[in-house]
Amino acid sequence: MTGRRSFFARATAVVARDLLGWRLVRVLPDGTRLSGRIVETEAYPPGDPASHAFRGPTARNGAMFGAPGRAYVYRIYGVHWCLNVVTEPEGVGAAVLVRGLDGIDGCDGPGKLARRLALDAAFDGADLLARVASLRLAPPPAPPQGAVVAATRVGISRAAHLPLRFYLLGSSGVSRRDRAAESLARPEE
């Protein structure tokens, strides 16, 4: 749908923040349906030295340059998988890392989330806006309650000072809290 697609074609930091409250729905191979609320994200915008897309497109990061609203899934430390949502217009390499979900146990942190939802390379490039899919995104029925905290990203060394991680204060699915950033947070309206 054009409307939802355009939501993801915007500036990555804006999408990362606005993605809080969206639902991520996963239907496992055995038919089990898991649905969680996104409560923590990180933005990796164009030109960001911490982004996998910083040095241009490769076989690994190709999905980041694809259509917005699709998935970018990669393996980290040879152990875990991480789920990202592609942002910005097609041809621009950028994405939002989904770090935490509320409503599903064991989804606090990108690696744990991917394992819990049984995600792997097979989902790299998958369209998350398709009406029928085993992994898809759905807009929130109502704006998220509580405050949005803007904090620094986790586990990176370059551009580490930028406030490009966003999370909903008080959510159980948040992997790592930032008390100083929380003192500056303001409630949603």
Add this chain to the structure above:
DNA sequence: TGCCTGATTGCCT
């Protein structure tokens, strides 16, 4: 071809 690093997690001290 070979070495080093990393958007993490969990176990050990």
Add this chain to the structure above:
DNA sequence: GGCAATCAGGCAA
């Protein structure tokens, strides 16, 4: 708080 697990991409030689 420290560190190993485990492997593909990126870059130097």
